[in-house]
Amino acid sequence: MNVPSLILYRMKGEFMLEDGHSVDYHRLKEGDLFKSYEMKAVDLQHVDLTSLKENERKAFFINIYNALTIHGLAKCPTLPRSVLDVEKFWRSTGYIISGDEYSLDDIEHGVLRGNRPHPSSPELFFKDGDSRLQYVMSSLDPRVHFALVCGAKSCPPISVYSGTNIDSALDAATKSYLGSEITVDNEKEVISLPKLLQWYRTDFGQTSQEVVRWTLPFLDEAKKKKIEEILNKSDSSEIAVSYNDYNWHLNSVE
Structure with a gap:
């Protein structure tokens, strides 16, 4: 080091x-x-x-x-x-x-x-x-x-x-980051993703499905299963996703 x-x-x-x-x-x-x-x-x-x-x-x-x-x-x-x-x-x-x-x-x-x-x-x-x-x-x-x-x-x-x-x-x-940032609305079948995945989308995939699939190996089994169910229902390359607001306030001790 x-x-x-x-x-x-x-x-x-x-x-x-x-x-x-x-x-x-x-x-x-x-x-x-x-x-x-x-x-x-x-x-x-x-x-x-x-x-x-x-x-x-x-x-x-x-x-x-x-x-x-x-x-x-x-x-x-x-x-x-x-x-x-x-x-x-x-x-x-x-x-x-x-x-x-x-x-x-x-x-x-x-x-x-x-x-x-x-x-x-x-x-x-x-x-x-x-x-x-x-x-x-x-x-x-x-x-x-x-x-x-x-x-x-x-x-x-x-x-x-x-x-x-x-x-x-x-x-x-x-x-750690994806586990705390990704959530799933089972009723509406909407997956909420961190803003980083929107800004740098092409680093993770060309479509929403590809981006979400990229995250799967890093999620716990319960969340992964919920997302896979949504993905399996989708017959197109796009699925319903939303992106979390990004808190730009300084990372200083309050």
């Missing part, structure tokens, strides 16, 4: 609620641990990414994304009520890593999503000749959506990931 990840692990223990959902930004920014993290973050420019295997690189960038989100919000002169109140937060908040600039958007869409466009734009993040292309994930793993923390209440909880157990850890994160 690299030094920034170790410090993130300590931050989670000292400045976050046990469930990983809320951060005490005020206490964090005043503490010595945060000052230590800021000094270590400068060293990221010297990290040798070529020495990391893909599973290690995936864990590294997930951890860096989450640490950078906390770092960026803690550095705001006035803590915002919502991350949406910080102009161009995901575009303008970044680190120099291994000699290249990486914004939060670059990490999420360029690296972790395999250089796929942001849902609101057709543009690829890394163009031909970009030195960062060599670190892009070779295939899309949609489970990363349930590991990335954007600074909102509806984000997944913060965890610290390791290349040695990244697969099982992402499974656990996905099961």
